[in-house]
Amino acid sequence: MIDLNEISCCFITITAAALALISAIFILFRLPKSPQKAKKYHPIGSSYLSQILNFYRLHDFMTDLSRKHKTYRLSTLFRSEIFTTDPAVVEYMLKTNFPNYVKGLYQYNILTDLLGDGIFAVDGDKWKHQRKLSSYEFSTKILRDFSSVVFKTTAVKLVRIVSEASASNRPLDMQDLFMKATLDSVFKVILGIDLDGLSRTYEEGARFTDAFDKANAITSFRYADFFWKIKRFLNIGSEAELRKNIKVVDEFVYKLIKGKIEQLNNPHVDLQPGKKEDILSRFLELKETDPKYLRDIVLNFVIAGKDTTATTVSWFFYLLCKHPDIQEKIAKEIIEATQVSSNSSIEELAARVNEETLDKVHYLHAALSETLRLYPAVPVDAKVCFSNDTLPDGYSVKKGDMMAYVPYAMGRMKDLWGNDAEEFRPERWLSEKGHFQPKSSFIFTAFQGGPRICLGKDFAYRQMKIFSMILLGSCKFKLNDESKPVKYRTALTLHIEGGLHLRVFPRSSHDTIFNA
Structure with missing residues (x-):
């Protein structure tokens, strides 16, 4: 039987340093170029390297971060990952602007081999019908x-x-x-x-x-x-x-x-x-x-x-x-x-x-x-931002950013x-x-x-x-x-x-x- 924990540790160890370095460099390129047009983004709460080092207690580590910032982000090569315990932001994601926060292609690609076009993998008309x-x-x-x-x-x-x-x-x-x-x-x-x-x-x-x-x-x-x-x-x-x-x-x-x-x-x-x-x-x-x-x-x-x-x-x-x-x-x-x-x-x-x-x-x-x-049962639940948006707390999110609320920390x-x-x-x-x-x-x-x-x-x-x-x-x-x-x-x-x-x-x- 395949040992997923062993495989996970192997892959995480190999990629951790590279991802941390690339992400740090990429943050510089994601900073607003013009002060007049600058939007406000959530504070960076941690790095992938820190999350990997705390993987065994990840949900408690995220809880510690949430006590410092109700909403914080990790910046990666292609997007930001934003985590929140703010009920106003959660309501905005799940209800007020529901159509803008979806499962997205990223999660669909991961889930579809097992779950197909089932209700937990899809958005849009397929989701509405089911x-x-x-x-x-x-x-x-x-x-x-x-x-x-x-x-x-x-x-x-x-x-x-x-x-x-x-x-x-x-x-x-x-x-x-x-x-x-x-x-x-x-x-x-x-x-x-x-x-x-x-x-x-x-x-x-x-x-x-x-x-x-x-x-x-x-x-x-x-x-x-x-x-x-x-x-x-x-x-x-x-x-x-x-x-x-x-x-x-x-x-x-x-x-x-x-x-x-x-x-x-x-x-x-x-x-x-x-x-x-x-x-x-x-x-x-x-x-x-x-x-x-x-x-x-x-x-x-x-x-x-x-x-x-x-x-x-x-x-x-x-x-x-x-x-x-x-x-x-x-x-x-x-x-x-x-x-x-x-x-x-x-x-x-x-x-x-x-x-x-x-x-x-x-x-x-x-x-x-x-x-x-x-x-x-599900300690973190993630969606993907469909188009650029501003949350109730005044901070901005970009198209393609991951937005996650954290029930364990909340x-x-x-x-x-x-x-x-x-x-x-x-x-x-x-x-x-x-x-x-x-x-x-x-x-x-x-x-x-x-x-x-x-x-x-x-x-x-x-x-x-x-x-x-x-x-x-x-x-x-x-x-x-x-x-x-x-x-x-x-x-x-x-x-x-x-x-x-x-x-x-x-x-x-x-x-x-x-x-x-």
Whole structure:
């Protein structure tokens, strides 16, 4: 298996000094020539060399820079890269002047081999068309009810697995389990099939999962690999590995799409209940039958629903282990909301997790939001400036400049969240009556804002709450090694480096759940 971290360090070391020198020289040529026509540009906050030297703690390094300058820039050979934690600038990018800040050709070229013309890689009419169709489907009661059933079924499987670990007194990598569980869930909701990654009994599905994870990692690595286009042209190294894995992914997905089309065209299948609950079936109902288009939609939804939710729930359980009093407070809220008795089975607990009880767990919802504030699944989100512009802070940006807002740093700004900004305190999300109170999407940026606000926001909260209610209503969790520091891995999504290793114990008043 390709070691992306080793390759990354190699390429970064080779190119760092050259890029720093070239960038420094190029800055001189980018300075305004005429004082009368000079525009004001954001202060240079750091260099690429500094970022490379701080790569292992990059998001905290960017947070330190953001405390000095709400908005700062790095100047490179061809453009400036601008990073902001200013809510006014974020709102301007994501809403007020939304058409001027796009994914752009740079990101499209990086993403398109894996994601095709899916919603996360495109702009313009292609994006509008998919956004309109997807927005409608995500708002339907059919999808909400179907996804809730899928999440509960998967969560029950998860409790079975952790109960076995508890009985044998062995630690579990919960992040790995959450990754498998969320992929199982999203595959069932999107395609209507059981991937069964938790038990890996579906051999073809296991091959797809491994290939998809490798393809996703190598695609992400392209952002740091200055030679990826050359390697793709020569079909060597990581790009050869990417092509091989995308072939496995495509064969699996196209086979499923073909089977779904044949199933829906079979008149004898019409009487089977639930056949049009999954997203693919509903897109086919809308006469969207181009296999390539459907393939792109499927993979974009998979990539959106897998790692982001899994990493958030992983950080959530880490924080609960660091704050056992909050873990117990949430468990008490769950038991009171569901009214489960001491002899309830897992299935009985799951059955009581419904729309009514999901609406009652305000503290759980607040704790999940607090987790996303401190550990957003996507710590940095970048757009490209389409044409020269002036931001609300009075500074200018040039066509082709990258504009990025930084959710990780924004969650740690005292001017946005108070002096206790770095503390895990769910209460900051609650009213005096204990009801959840949302924040502005331009301050709490974990789900973006404006026209590109995450379509799956409610979908993600529902999945995280259902998983949490069934797991925390049944079990207690502790870190396997309290002295070992838990750190993030610097990447596009905020994974826990090395996994999240926990020990699991039956909840004292619900010991019989493990014997159900």
